[in-house]
Amino acid sequence: MxxxxxxxxxxxxxxxxxRGITDNEILEDFEQHFEIGLSQGLTEAQVCEKxxxxxxxxxxxxxxxxxxxxxxxxxTNQTESNTTxxxxxxxxxxxxxxxxxxxxxxxxxxxxxxxxxxxxxxVICLDVLVLTWAIPTLFSLLISYWAVMISFFVTPxxxxxxxxxxxxxxxxxxxxxxxxxxxxxxxALILFGIALIMSAFCVDIWKGFGKLMQAIARLHYEAFxxxxxxx
Amino acid sequence: xxSQLKRGTLELCVLSxxxxxxxxxxxxxxxxxxxxxxxxxxxxxxxxxxxxxxxxTSYLVESTEGPPRKYYKITNNGLLKTKELxxxxxxxxxxxxxxxxxxxxxE
Numbered sequence: 001m002x003x004x005x006x007x008x009x010x011x012x013x014x015x016x017x018x019r020g021i022t023d024n025e026i027l028e029d030f031e032q033h034f035e036i037g038l039s040q041g042l043t044e045a046q047v048c049e050k051x052x053x054x055x056x057x058x059x060x061x062x063x064x065x066x067x068x069x070x071x072x073x074x075x076t077n078q079t080e081s082n083t084t085x086x087x088x089x090x091x092x093x094x095x096x097x098x099x100x101x102x103x104x105x106x107x108x109x110x111x112x113x114x115x116x117x118x119x120x121x122x123v124i125c126l127d128v129l130v131l132t133w134a135i136p137t138l139f140s141l142l143i144s145y146w147a148v149m150i151s152f153f154v155t156p157x158x159x160x161x162x163x164x165x166x167x168x169x170x171x172x173x174x175x176x177x178x179x180x181x182x183x184x185x186x187x188a189l190i191l192f193g194i195a196l197i198m199s200a201f202c203v204d205i206w207k208g209f210g211k212l213m214q215a216i217a218r219l220h221y222e223a224f225x226x227x228x229x230x231x
Numbered sequence: 232x233x234s235q236l237k238r239g240t241l242e243l244c245v246l247s248x249x250x251x252x253x254x255x256x257x258x259x260x261x262x263x264x265x266x267x268x269x270x271x272x273x274x275x276x277x278x279x280x281x282x283x284x285x286x287x288t289s290y291l292v293e294s295t296e297g298p299p300r301k302y303y304k305i306t307n308n309g310l311l312k313t314k315e316l317x318x319x320x321x322x323x324x325x326x327x328x329x330x331x332x333x334x335x336x337x338e
Contacts, residue, residue: 029278
């Protein structure tokens with residue numbers, strides 16, 4: 001039984017060496033495991049106990065079929081796994097370096113419980129400096145788009161009613177009285193055409209705004225809870 | 232639970248969790264030991280094997296406390312492997328249940 005982190009790691013290292021494995025990354029993984037376990041209030045002895053016997057763990061790193069007692073096999077395995085582990089170590093190292101810079105650029109895709117203070121500050125700054133004016137502006141633009149579209153639908157109808165029935169029982173828009181009836185109908189058709197074109201986009205614009213709001217909500221949720229938003 | 236019975240399915244459990252989200256080793260251990268008892272040390276050799284076989288990759292993420300954490304991410308290969316193992320598992324437990332005389336709901 002092993003009671004301390006140092007003891008455990010030392011024995012594990014020795015057991016791995018017996019099997020011809022010299023991969024430092026393995027020990028780093030276990031060191032990290034201890035770090036997190038200890039930070040969660042476990043004792044070194046508890047973490048050791050949960051991890052199990054180092055010899056057993058080392059066996060599982062060894063090539064298939066290997067057991068500690070087979071001495072003859074060990075020697076052949078030793079040379080073999082020496083080269084392979086050196087190779088994998090090298091490639092793993094290169095890969096790690098590559099991914100490391102990636103991870104710094106993109107947000108970590110973890111689902112952990114570590115809400116990041118820097119992220120929170122960033123989100124608050126975004127709220128104060130950008131969203132306070134950007135969202136009301138965008139929203140009023142959206143409303144005015146709908147208002148213009150609706151008025152472009154209504155105006156031609158009123159114009160044509162005015163042209164057909166005159167202004168006896170309908171007070172037609174002033175523009176009707178300034179145009180000949182043919183020009184009036186033509187103008188009404190133009191307005192109606194514009195309204196149709198606008199209506200083609202009105203739903204998409206509305207949905208786009210909704211998606212933007214959702215994205216902002218998600219950003220806030222993730223920054224403040226540290227969990228991945230599911231909405 | 233019988234440890235040999237567990238060993239074969241642990242791979243599927245790990246892949247299946249990673250198919251849903253990226254995890255670091257300790258997180259995986261926690262997620263699995265919520266449902267069943269495992270010898271925690273076995274997870275790291277398994278992760279290394281999966282990585283060497285190209286089913287998962289790893290990347291480091293800076294942590295606010297302590298050293299950077301190594302996260303594991305499933306690859307497209309790994310996703311295919313997960314589906315394959317999942318199918319095998321479902322078929323396996325169905326046939327065992329049939330032999331044991333345990334009938335599933337809806338059958």
